[in-house]
Amino acid sequence: MSAEVELQNVSIAFGNFYAAKNVNVKIGAGEFFSFLGPSGCGKTTLLRAVSGFLEPSQGKVLIDGQDMSGIGPNKRPTSLIFQNLALFPLMSVADNIAFSLEVRGHDKVQRRKRADELLDLVALNGQGDKKVHELSGGQKQRVAIARALAVEPKVLLLDEPLSALDLKLRQKMRTELRAIQQRVGITFIYITHDQGEALTMSDRVGVMNDGELEQVGSCYDVYEAPCTPFVATFVGENNAFYGKVEKVEGVKVKVQTGGSSFIGQAGLGLDKKNYKFKAGDEVIMFVRPEAISLKGNSKKTQNSFSAEVKTIEFEGNLKNIFLRSAEDVDIRFSVPSSSDTSGMEPSKNVSLSFSQDNAVVLPTGALALD
């Protein structure tokens, strides 16, 4: 059983500070939805409003169409996995998992049976009698999931549960979380500041900044068609060219930036329609590092410029090359490690290009801080 979750004009204030501002989103039954944003953007606050630990100052939380105001966390069909997991250290693994059944008055045999079933589900068979501290980080994670699923929630809420794990384990748990979600078929609402996590697991992502939901969309949309400069720079890396609109032809926008002119696509707004620009508008053109290539590599390429190499960073599968353009814009682009970069020593000038299909033009706004 899964449930639809709807936030209607939800605002949450602490004194004069608004942690969430007028958030509207409808999360479908059985969907894996992630709220993605930097720390302090209000995503945890929003999750607490869904779980019932906080009441919105304005607006409503609806679960399966039912208004949740005044209903406490122990009475909602939701279950929350805490950032630090909050397992009960003095109880055995099985007692942890079956705590919600103990609360409901199930006897020992039933509790043990259900705990064993859930341990099976999270691939921890036979670990029920261990103490929590005897488990590894990844195993604790699974116990927390099993404990949350034991209440048979319609909605599972996850508050950055993977943040304490090391990289390899985190990647493994992503796949596993997604698999568990598909198996149990309930709605998952996931909170994270890690765009990799959000993009790999979710059906849809909501990007938050400063209490506001800036964009909701599929992972692909959020990455390829950001609506705001914040989304463009928070989700993945991006190069930002500030400039003025010179000419508009349909969705093609010619932008004058420093001494050069580039052509790009007008980005999509929240209404899914291309922004309408006119000559003289202040805009930012965004170009992904992977869209930039050394000149002559691609035939479609129509924007070219030259820049001075600053540093080259080796990242295993990729080389990140940091440059400064003639117009003093910092540029970053990446090539596979196997590519020949012998001509690219620091302080050398190189010619670069990018396709006009890969350049997104958006109205000016705040970028995500690095």
Added chain:
Amino acid sequence: MNSFYKKNGPVIATFFLVAIIFWLVFLIVIPQLYMLDLSFRPNLPPLLRGGPDDVYTLTHYKHFLYGSETSKDAYNYVDIGVFLDTIITAVLVTIINLCFCYPIAFYIAKLATPNTARLLVLALVIPFWINELLRSFAIRILFAGEGVINNILLELGLISTAVNFIALDIALYTGLTYAYILLMIFPLYNALETLDTNQLEAAKDLGSSTVRTHWRIVIPHAKAGIASGSTMVFMLTAGALATPVVLSSPNTYWFTQLIYQWFNMNDNWSRGSAYSIILLVVSVTFVLLMMRLFKVTIGEVVR
């Protein structure tokens, strides 16, 4: 020892050593050993001490159990009765104390804002800047026949004649409970403060009621603090003197009052020492038994 001197310098290291040795040897070990020795010696006038009559004897311990040789009773019912009364009352006071202090400590540790918590701690501590004897007299005044509490109850029409709180020992219980409240609250607070608030929320999210959350999560977590606070309150209550002297009813006797009498009024230090040793040994044994029962180790209690 060498590294201790190197680390702290000769002056500070010597001071530390002298202070610690003085404290351990002169203030703890020697007085206790002296009392233990004294308790096994007959009560002799100074001139006869060290003479042929000064031999080890169990006479004082026998006196506690069987009474004086002229008594007709099989056992010393009076002294044993006072002793058991003292221990049982101390247990009751400890339990009452725990029941009062647990919610206060939980509120300060987990629910109050930092500012409220500081104010509450101050409100708890300030009354203890006043001497214990004076505090006991203040409680006596509150509970007196014409005292504040009786007057309020009469005014409200809850009672028609003044209640004799002193004779009912209500004043004594209140005084004893209040006397060591801080020694219960602070260990409890220390234990509760380390409890992760997420645990409380997790339990609630899993459907647990407040009572069950406390029973299954909070109390097990605070067990060492409860044991530590209870031990201190029990030991100090059983050994209290000032509060019982001021607040007990004329027919209630505290065991420490007996000890005091042997030392001061009857000038029988040996018997006073024997009674002190009995109180000490029984109290310690009782505490150790309780710790065994609740599966707490000494290490946890003194943490």
